[in-house]
Amino acid sequence: xxxxxxxxxxxxxxxxxxxxxxxxxxxxxxxxxxxxxxxxxxxxxxxxxxxxxxxxxxxxxxxxxxxxxxxxxxxxxxxxxxxxxxxxxxxxxxxxxxxxxx
Amino acid sequence: xxxxxxxxxxxxxxxxxxxxxxxxxxxxxxxxxxxxxxxxxxxxxxxxxxxxxxxxxxxxxxxxxxxxxxxxxxxxxxxxxxxxxxxxxxxxxxxxxxxxxxxxxxxxxxxxxxxxxxxxxxxxxxxxxxxxxxxxxxxxxxxxxxxxxxxxxxxxxxxxxxxx
Amino acid sequence: xxxxxxxxxxxxxxxxxxxxxxxxxxxxxxxxxxxxxxxxxxxxxxxxxxxxxxxxxxxxxxxxxxxxxxxxxxxxxxxxxxxxxxxxxx
Numbered sequence: 001x002x003x004x005x006x007x008x009x010x011x012x013x014x015x016x017x018x019x020x021x022x023x024x025x026x027x028x029x030x031x032x033x034x035x036x037x038x039x040x041x042x043x044x045x046x047x048x049x050x051x052x053x054x055x056x057x058x059x060x061x062x063x064x065x066x067x068x069x070x071x072x073x074x075x076x077x078x079x080x081x082x083x084x085x086x087x088x089x090x091x092x093x094x095x096x097x098x099x100x101x102x
Numbered sequence: 103x104x105x106x107x108x109x110x111x112x113x114x115x116x117x118x119x120x121x122x123x124x125x126x127x128x129x130x131x132x133x134x135x136x137x138x139x140x141x142x143x144x145x146x147x148x149x150x151x152x153x154x155x156x157x158x159x160x161x162x163x164x165x166x167x168x169x170x171x172x173x174x175x176x177x178x179x180x181x182x183x184x185x186x187x188x189x190x191x192x193x194x195x196x197x198x199x200x201x202x203x204x205x206x207x208x209x210x211x212x213x214x215x216x217x218x219x220x221x222x223x224x225x226x227x228x229x230x231x232x233x234x235x236x237x238x239x240x241x242x243x244x245x246x247x248x249x250x251x252x253x254x255x256x257x258x259x260x261x262x263x264x265x266x
Numbered sequence: 267x268x269x270x271x272x273x274x275x276x277x278x279x280x281x282x283x284x285x286x287x288x289x290x291x292x293x294x295x296x297x298x299x300x301x302x303x304x305x306x307x308x309x310x311x312x313x314x315x316x317x318x319x320x321x322x323x324x325x326x327x328x329x330x331x332x333x334x335x336x337x338x339x340x341x342x343x344x345x346x347x348x349x350x351x352x353x354x355x356x
Binding site: 016019022023026027031032034035036039040043058059062063065066072073075076077079080083084087093095098099100101 | 119120122124180183187193195196216220223225226227228244246
């Protein structure tokens with residue numbers, strides 16, 4: 001039973017990471033890439049680590065929980081830092097029809 | 103004083119989790135290290151000013167609701183962004199939208215920023231204190247007023263009772 | 267046999283993703299896009315390390331993942347600060 005759940009979580013994590021990479025390749029500018037890459041990437045890694053925590057011993061669980069908890073706080077901050085740097089350096093939004101209220 | 107203790111013990115628990123050990127001696131070492139660090143650095147790292155909160159018990163009771171709402175938002179945002187990346191939903195008008203800060207306290211601004219940036223589909227770009235708003239990049243900005251309404255509703259329904 | 271496949275297929279797949287991101291990083295893009303690509307690179311590496319820890323039941327591999335997660339965060343922040351106003355700390 002738990003083996004099935006871990007396999008499903010692994011496949012889910014790999015799928016989300018694939019979407020994140022494809023998003024970075026496909027999206028036209030940094031701002032839209034941010035949506036695909038850092039946040040979706042975080043969820044993919046979280047699914048993979050959940051698979052580890054389900055199968056592993058107490059040491060694995062403690063570390064997996066720690067990594068997911070830290071990533072939950074660091075990925076938004078990193079995404080914000082990248083977005084702010086891009087906007088302060090006035091990198092353009094290349095998506096056609098982009099809305100700009102800044 | 104309470105904050106020093108809480109920070110020190112929290113850092114100690116972090117130390118034990120990192121080592122993944124059950125030795126009580128490690129816990130003592132961790133808490134001692136944490137207390138020293140908190141005493142040395144605590145003055146520089148002041149937490150953001152809190153808002154006029156209600157009773158602490160009410161806040162604690164509402165916190166799980168708020169956390170669940172954020173998680174639901176993350177799940178919905180991931181689904182939406184995944185569909186847009188896979189060409190199943192049009193990527194038409196992403197863009198920068200201004201969200202008014204309103205009566206949020208300093209800490210509530212931080213919580214709002216973290217919650218919106220954690221859910222895919224919106225990233226905080228800048229905090230504009232002169233105009234009193236947050237500049238967000240959202241993946242679907244075809245109707246900026248709708249985005250503003252959605253954030254205001256989320257704040258009113260879930261966040262205001264926990265982080266006003 | 268089947269369980270081997272289930273273990274190795276995601277590892278190989280993630281390694282391919284790493285290659286794609288490296289090519290994307292080297293080929294083109296603005297500075298912010300490159301910083302983002304490096305960030306994504308470390309996220310995929312953490313995923314690979316998680317797979318390795320699970321496959322061989324070696325929990326200490328996760329220590330590497332933890333250190334990598336923390337280091338990549340600091341590195342991203344420093345790179346962004348530097349890109350923003352040409353110095354890492356204001």
